[in-house]
Amino acid sequence: MKKTMPVSLKNPSNLGAIRSDAQVIAEAISAIIELDTIIVDEFLIVIAGTGRFKERVGVKEEGGDLHAGYLYGRVITRGKAEIVEDARNDLRYDPSVAEGTATELAEICCPIIGHGKILGVIGLVAVTDDQRQYLLSRKRRFLEFVRRMAQLLAGSASETEALQNSTSVTSQLKTIIESIDNAILSVDKHGTILHCNQVGAELIQRTKRSIIGKNISKIWPGTPIPDVLKNGSGYHWHEESYQSANHSMTFMVTVNPVVSGSDVVGAVASFKDVADFRQKAYDMIAMAPRVGVDAIWGESLPIRKLRETILQVAQSNSNVLITGETGTGKGLVASAIHHSGPRLAGPFIPVNCGAIPDNLIESELFGYREGAFSGAKKGGKPGKFELAHNGTMFLDEIGDMPLRLQPKLLHILQTKLVERLGGIKSIPVNTRVLSCTNRNLERMILEKEFRSDLFFRLNVIPIHIPPLRVRSNDMLLLLDKFLEKFRLNEGKVINGVSEDVKELFISYSWPGNVRELENTVEYMASMASKDIITIDNVPARIRNQRQGKISPDMSLDALLQRYEKNLLREKLDEIGNIPGKIDKLADLLHVSRATLYRKLKNLGLK
Incomplete structure (x- = not known):
């Protein structure tokens, strides 16, 4: 949380004199672009804000010191916009960073200039990881957007007639809304549509002229927007479906009320085609x-x-x-x-x-x-x-x-x-x-x-997919690949494995297949005290189950049975899990189906 201090507002600044208009504009901005907005005057006093910044209205940012070297003070004293991409780790962002209490993640801040004088700053703030990614991926577009909003605020502060007549502000706001690539429409307190940008009109599949002036319930029958106007509570990304005379519409919709003082004077809806929203959801979860x-x-x-x-x-x-x-x-x-x-x-x-x-x-x-x-x-x-x-x-x-x-x-x-x-x-x-x-x-x-x-x-x-035991030719290649992967991830020098380890790996049956091999390589590399992995670094369960060694007292029948079992297992693996695999194997081995079933049962093969 930014460092703030309470102040008296007995002598308001130029921006302070239009505090109500500034708050309406801030609410409209946040409703349109889904980022928090903060407006600060030339004395570092918060004039308007949305989200958590709304609670800061009337307090000073950055300890009230314009020359402390923090973001708002720099923008006001230098008159240049700035983009802070990693606020929480930037000691020049706000004194709260050094205290470890900063909650902001990124911000675009622009000076508000009227008749050559710095009147204050306006900032677009990201407070979540998703907002930060959204802000930074469009930072140049948002910088241009916030500059135009600064001009709008400067015009409101410097023109007396603009304080009495909202037509100028509304006209400029409409122009800015058209520059946004989200679908946007706004309504007054009665639900009459005041504006719909071109993106929104195309999604609704009607002309702007046929939309503006209509009640929102005529365009979107059953919409919850009248409830928002009534109770002042918006909602975030609801799926809504509407039916017109010749087509159906399914959108993801966010609606925010526009509040002036304690009154709800309208609402702004941001909406997206549901298919585009699904793609965005996929892109975010990656x-x-x-x-x-x-x-x-x-x-x-x-x-x-x-x-x-x-x-x-x-x-x-x-x-x-x-x-x-x-x-x-x-x-x-x-x-x-x-x-x-x-x-x-x-x-x-x-x-x-x-x-x-x-x-x-x-x-x-x-x-x-x-x-x-x-x-x-x-x-x-x-x-x-x-x-x-x-x-x-x-x-x-x-x-x-x-x-x-x-x-x-x-x-x-x-x-x-x-x-x-x-x-x-x-x-x-x-x-x-x-x-x-x-x-x-x-x-x-x-x-x-x-x-x-x-x-x-x-x-x-x-x-x-064949098991590892039927492709022993790949064993040493996979071993080298996993060792290389370990070296890159851990930075530990491992130059290879001893010959007896290679022999053991080739003869081992690997019931856990490639995953078991990778985990085994990671274990051995972690436990190795030298740059060559030896048999002592091999897990005991593998050392104790060496395959291929013929016991001196092993009978010929036992040897033949083991060979037959290994052969049948390999052939079954090669054929795979397909319909009629037993018939195919019987044909391949030139034995009857009944004989093959009997052998599989006797050898414990399913």
């Missing part, structure tokens, strides 16, 4: 890094084929089911498919079906309407399928999807329509679905744990 097939390491034949398959299926819109043991990199493959195809610019939304509680997964996937259940967020919430519009939804661990929700998922896959929990409206979504599992879905179908129709809808293009 759920997954962009990775392509280059991130799938290996030179073995199965991995080369896997990369070729990814590049091929990436160009399709068909659903893909990715199978493989735990730790093989199913999520990496899904991300590579998305980021190698035409949906690259759209969102990639991963959802772990096994990590979300059963009672929450429906609302997470499909969203909910306001009032759908106790504790539902005001205004409702879009689900992951809506956020994935024009992109890709990745359903991780699809085998854990509750049976009761599988029909609803099937309906979305078939119709491309989502219906929110508690809602009655179907929302169209253009979403490609990738899913993965390490479970045997065919067995789950037989046991009535998974719907066969959903399986076939998901499994349009099956991709199986």
Whole structure:
């Protein structure tokens, strides 16, 4: 919080004389651009403000010292605008920074100049991370905006007739509203539309002339704006749908009241097309890094084929089911498919079906309407399928999807329509679905744990990822890659591993696959006291389970049984989880289906 001190306002400044107009302008600015606004006179007294700054009206900023070297004092004494990008860590921003009490994150501040005299400053302030990103991504545009607002305030302060007649101020404010890339409309205290910018008119699909002068309820039937005018309480990003004679509209809407003194004199609505809002939500959460097939390491034949398959299926819109043991990199493959195809610019939304509680997964996937259940967020919430519009939804661990929700998922896959929990409206979504599992879905179908129709809808293009044990040729390459990654992240010098460690890694079965290997490399590198990793740095569970060593007392039958078991396991892994895999393996090995089933059972292979 900025350093302030209370003062007397018996002798107001030029800006102080238009305090009411300044507050109206500040409220309008914040309603339009969704940033806090502060207006300070030449004595560093806060004249107007929004949000937390409204409570500071009448107090002095920066201890009242214009020459202390802080932001407002500098702008007033030098007459030049400034942009502070990291306020909380800038000791020249405000004395509260040194005290550790600053809550502002960024600010654009501009002098208010009238007839060659500095009258004060106006600032646009970001107090959240999202606001800071928004402010700095458009800092040049906002700097020009705040300069025009400073001119507006200077004109109000210097022209007596402007104090009596708001027409001049309103005209200039309208011009400024037109320069904003958000859709904006304003209404008076009766709900009559005073202004709608061109962006707003295009979203409403009407001309500005046919909008202005109409009551807002005629344009948006059932809008909550009359309630805002009545009680003075605005709202933030509600989803609202309206029907006109020839089209429907669905917007995300923020409405702020415009207050003069204690009276609500109007309201300003900022609105966006719901599809654009979904994209912005995706951009803000930034759920997954962009990775392509280059991130799938290996030179073995199965991995080369896997990369070729990814590049091929990436160009399709068909659903893909990715199978493989735990730790093989199913999520990496899904991300590579998305980021190698035409949906690259759209969102990639991963959802772990096994990590979300059963009672929450429906609302997470499909969203909910306001009032759908106790504790539902005001205004409702879009689900992951809506956020994935024009992109890709990745359903991780699809085998854990509750049976009761599988029909609803099937309906979305078939119709491309989502219906929110508690809602009655179907929302169209253009979403490609990738899913993965390490479970045997065919067995789950037989046991009535998974719907066969959903399986076939998901499994349009099956991709199986081979386990690490069947591509031992990639072992040393992966080992080097993970060592390099550790060196870059930790800065520790590790030049390699000893030969006995390499031999052990090649012979080990790696039940946790690539994930287990990466974690093992990180453990060894962290524990190594020298620049070469030795067998002593290998986790005990791996040292104690060396594979491939033939015991001297091992019988020929035992050796043959072990070889046969390893061969069958590798062949099953190579074929993957596809329909008729047992018949295919029987044909490959030239044995009957009954013989193969018997061998699999005797060897403990499922």
